[in-house]
Amino acid sequence: MTKYVINGGKRLNGEVTISGAKNAAVAIIPAALLVDGSCRIENVPKIIDVTLQMEILRELGVSVRLLNATTVELDGECVQDAKVPYELMRKIRASYYLIGALLGKYHHAEVAMPGGCNFGGIRPIDQHIKGFEALGATVSIREGGFIHADAPNGLTGAHIYFDVVSVGATINIMLAAVLAKGMTIIENAAKEPHIVDLANFLNAMGADVKGAGTDVIKIRGVERLHGGTYSIIPDQIEAGTFMAAVAACGGQALIKNVIPKHLECITCKLAEMGVEITEFDDAVLVSRMGKLLKTNIKTLPYPGFPTDMQPQMTTALCLAEGTSIITEGVWDNRYRYTEELARMGANIHVDGKIAVVEGVSELTAAPVRAYDLRAGAAMVIAGLAAKGTTQVEQVTNIERGYENLVEKFVGLGADMFRAEIPDSDSATMPVAK
Numbered sequence: 001m002t003k004y005v006i007n008g009g010k011r012l013n014g015e016v017t018i019s020g021a022k023n024a025a026v027a028i029i030p031a032a033l034l035v036d037g038s039c040r041i042e043n044v045p046k047i048i049d050v051t052l053q054m055e056i057l058r059e060l061g062v063s064v065r066l067l068n069a070t071t072v073e074l075d076g077e078c079v080q081d082a083k084v085p086y087e088l089m090r091k092i093r094a095s096y097y098l099i100g101a102l103l104g105k106y107h108h109a110e111v112a113m114p115g116g117c118n119f120g121g122i123r124p125i126d127q128h129i130k131g132f133e134a135l136g137a138t139v140s141i142r143e144g145g146f147i148h149a150d151a152p153n154g155l156t157g158a159h160i161y162f163d164v165v166s167v168g169a170t171i172n173i174m175l176a177a178v179l180a181k182g183m184t185i186i187e188n189a190a191k192e193p194h195i196v197d198l199a200n201f202l203n204a205m206g207a208d209v210k211g212a213g214t215d216v217i218k219i220r221g222v223e224r225l226h227g228g229t230y231s232i233i234p235d236q237i238e239a240g241t242f243m244a245a246v247a248a249c250g251g252q253a254l255i256k257n258v259i260p261k262h263l264e265c266i267t268c269k270l271a272e273m274g275v276e277i278t279e280f281d282d283a284v285l286v287s288r289m290g291k292l293l294k295t296n297i298k299t300l301p302y303p304g305f306p307t308d309m310q311p312q313m314t315t316a317l318c319l320a321e322g323t324s325i326i327t328e329g330v331w332d333n334r335y336r337y338t339e340e341l342a343r344m345g346a347n348i349h350v351d352g353k354i355a356v357v358e359g360v361s362e363l364t365a366a367p368v369r370a371y372d373l374r375a376g377a378a379m380v381i382a383g384l385a386a387k388g389t390t391q392v393e394q395v396t397n398i399e400r401g402y403e404n405l406v407e408k409f410v411g412l413g414a415d416m417f418r419a420e421i422p423d424s425d426s427a428t429m430p431v432a433k
């Protein structure tokens with residue numbers, strides 16, 4: 001089994017370059033299905049979720065050409081089949097964007113129910129279905145866990161009010177509506193940077209999407225989308241993960257290829273924790289030389305504090321002076337990783353959506369699991385900050401969404417490496433590179 005072996009307790013110093021945003025890429029890649037002709041997408045992150053999505057597109061008949069490490073050319077003109085294979089679909093949650101894209105373009109989609117990060121709770125898609133139905137589709141869940149969506153006469157624009165703010169539902173309805181007849185208005189839309197990025201991509205290909213980044217998005221359907229070139233925004237959460245790691249370990253790092261505006265919610269919290277942050281045009285300098293201070297965090301949809309940064313920040317707060325209170329405001333159950341932190345000496349009590357963290361002076365190494373993507377990032381941060389050698393298991397969950405995480409931390413002076421270690425050998429784990 002592949003594990004990360006981390007010899008922790010070192011400060012982080014140096015520079016790191018952030019990759020393209022995972023949650024924008026997994027929306028923009030299926031959006032290429034809507035385009036007549038080929039589109040070139042730049043700044044694509046090299047992560048498992050993106051590789052899987054490209055495999056799914058290939059299965060559908062899309063021509064997928066890697067032009068270089070971060071640029072891909074997609075041509076969806078040859079799509080034969082609007083049925084997406086179950087084996088690939090179940091591995092990645094964002095595969096449900098294929099419903100919106102296929103329904104929008106071909107008026108028919110057969111897509112297996114999605115997989116992806118499992119926080120231990122249910123991840124409903126009722127708002128997606130409500131939106132598709134408002135646009136005139138018939139949606140049913142059939143044998144084998146397949147979602148069938150059909151609109152034989154095409155989709156028609158509609159006024160849609162989401163009962164909850166949902167990133168996925170907002171994206172899926174945008175995908176379905178760009179080629180629909182007439183105007184679609186999405187009320188109570190999500191405002192995350194990746195929503196704006198998808199709107200910018202679609203508009204660059206000839207769509208008419210206005211208001212992305214606010215809670216009302218207006219989409220006037222167009223006849224067709226044309227090809228073009230688009231560059232994905234930098235990953236807000238990857239940048240935040242490195243910022244939280246510097247906070248936990250101490251040191252100074254220049255985090256390059258970021259949009260500082262997207263990081264403000266994270267920057268403000270880190271400043272309260274005694275971390276110094278200097279913003280540049282497309283970089284932030286993060287420095288933690290003194291003590292780490294407690295703070296309270298409540299996660300909320302953007303521009304609130306991102307839930308996808310909750311595990312990493314909670315981990316840093318384990319080492320802060322005083323008591324911090326974390327409230328998870330997006331997901332019902334996203335604290336499973338705290339059991340792993342407790343095994344490293346953290347003092348955390350979880351009650352429903354609230355975690356109370358009593359800061360401790362140090363964490364100690366232990367074998368831990370990456371239960372999901374961000375929980376895994378939190379385990380890496382804990383291992384980097386802890387004294388001794390930590391092994392992180394189930395790293396595929398991390399590599400679903402972080403490009404070259406090990407290499408990037410090594411570039412900041414961390415002592416960590418990937419190793420193939422059988423489970424039974426945990427006691428004799430290697431301690432040096």
Ligand code: EPU
Pocket residue numbers: 023026093094117122123124125126127128129164165166167168169190307308330331332373374401
């Ligand atoms: N919800 C519903 N009904 C729906 C859809 C969502 O009740 O039809 C609820 C969810 O149960 C949740 C809340 O609405 O309580 C927000 O869910 P949302 O739909 O916004 O989440 P998502 O689209 O499934 C995306 C990200 C997640 C991130 C959330 C929240 C992608 C591929 N995934 O998920 O990212 O946590 O938005 O910001 O964009 C991650 O990157 O680690 C990750 C899990």
